[in-house]
Amino acid sequence: MNICIYGAGAIGGYLGALLAYSGQEVTLIARGPHLAVMREQGLRLHLSGETLVTHPRCTDDPHTVGPQDYVIVTLKAHSLSPIADQLLPLLGPETAVVTASNGIPWWYFYKLEGPFENKRLTSVDPEGRVWETLGPERAIGCVVYPACEMSAPGEITHQSGERFSLGEPDGTRSSRSLALSAALQKAGLKAPVRAQIRNEIWVKLWGNLCFNPISALTQATLDVVATDPGTQAIARQMMTEAQTIAEHLGVTLGVSLEQRIAGAAAVGPHRTSMLQDLLQGRPMEIDALVTVVQELGVLVGVPTPYIDTILALVRQRARLAGCYPTTAGS
Missing domain, CATH: 1.10.1040.10 (N-(1-d-carboxylethyl)-l-norvaline Dehydrogenase; domain 2)
Known part of the structure; x- marks a missing residue:
């Protein structure tokens, strides 16, 4: 399974470190001093009194990565629209895009039965840019509960929480959601698949x-x-x-x-x-x-x-x- 964490800050770094430590093929998209330190020294995660050091692939150029099974976007919601095009090199025919950000997601009304089905929200997706670029059919919802901070470049400190709730927009327990849940659980996280995300x-x-x-x-x-x-x-x-x-x-x-x-x-x-x-x-x-x-x-x-x-x-x-x-x- 190939997993790309796009925006490997505090939450993305925490998630990427645990996935890499559990043996998953993980790529972290980051930038600046944080990226430089991870490349040179690895990613350090302070967790429950221990320090894990992992060496996932790290880059600032999605073109060097190739299509992934999952792209987990841990950027803050307002950062996604301006960089949506940059995710395209990571997308193959079956790639799922996991929205691990706070707030109402851009795909909210996708396959939601009722009068607003497939309506686009301008406040979180100006001009429908993300919807058109990524496609709502790729979306898997994710509610993030851990609290973490980037204590220094290349260094993440976990404070509390370990749950990443997952869910398909249409409420099904899809094979792709279940496979991602299993990978997260193998990494020591709680990852229930919710019918009503x-x-x-x-x-x-x-x-x-x-x-x-x-x-x-x-x-x-x-x-x-x-x-x-x-x-x-x-x-x-x-x-x-x-x-x-x-x-x-x-x-x-x-x-x-x-x-x-x-x-x-x-x-x-x-x-x-x-x-x-x-x-x-x-x-x-x-x-x-x-x-x-x-x-x-x-x-x-x-x-x-x-x-x-x-x-x-x-x-x-x-x-x-x-x-x-x-x-x-x-």
């Missing part, structure tokens, strides 16, 4: 939608945002709006709103990914986490006044910091 996508998004932008606006850690009466009240309103939208789309959220807030608070003094990006001057995941929910609200006729307000504020904050990604929402 969209439900799980929404449960994770439900918290990211509000906790991420509020933390970026206030620079408060997750436990504070989730427990402070003021910010918790705003989060609760945003989540209520999102829940109504999700239910209009046929989604069943497996936890209650109270449970989702409590789960976030229990994580502790964690800086959300959006806050980390803001502080480091990187583009923030605004469109895939927030703008897309606004777009879906318009689609199903659900007003989103709280989401609209926080979205306007976090966009302005990102622009002032030079951290707004180049997507439809900008």
Whole structure:
């Protein structure tokens, strides 16, 4: 099995290191000092008090790799549209593209029975670029739960979590999903194949939608945002709006709103990914986490006044910091 990890940062590096250590043929697409160190010294993964050193193939040029069985894209969602063409050398007739990014994926309505089947979302796929370039028939959904950080070039530190939930857009337990699940499990990961992957996508998004932008606006850690009466009240309103939208789309959220807030608070003094990006001057995941929910609200006729307000504020904050990604929402 040939697996390419496109965007081998913290999560991609963690995944690639474990797959390589388990004996899979893995190629990591990376760049800069991180790529240079991995080429020269291998990829170091700090995991449960141990350090694994692996030597997967590493490159910044997909043309040197050839067609793969799986391309696992671990870039942030807003980064995919501008580089979609660069994935083409990795694609053979049967190559699956696994979307291991936060938020609503570009293929969301593919083979989703109902009035919006095959509708394209401009907030996460401007001008349908990804849909047209990669093809939704290649997509396998993936909800990422591990928390990792790149502690130095060529070095990944695992903090928590080991689950990568997988699912086909049409809900089938396909042979390709089951084979990838088996490979991930062999690498020591949990990789259930879900019949309703969209439900799980929404449960994770439900918290990211509000906790991420509020933390970026206030620079408060997750436990504070989730427990402070003021910010918790705003989060609760945003989540209520999102829940109504999700239910209009046929989604069943497996936890209650109270449970989702409590789960976030229990994580502790964690800086959300959006806050980390803001502080480091990187583009923030605004469109895939927030703008897309606004777009879906318009689609199903659900007003989103709280989401609209926080979205306007976090966009302005990102622009002032030079951290707004180049997507439809900008």
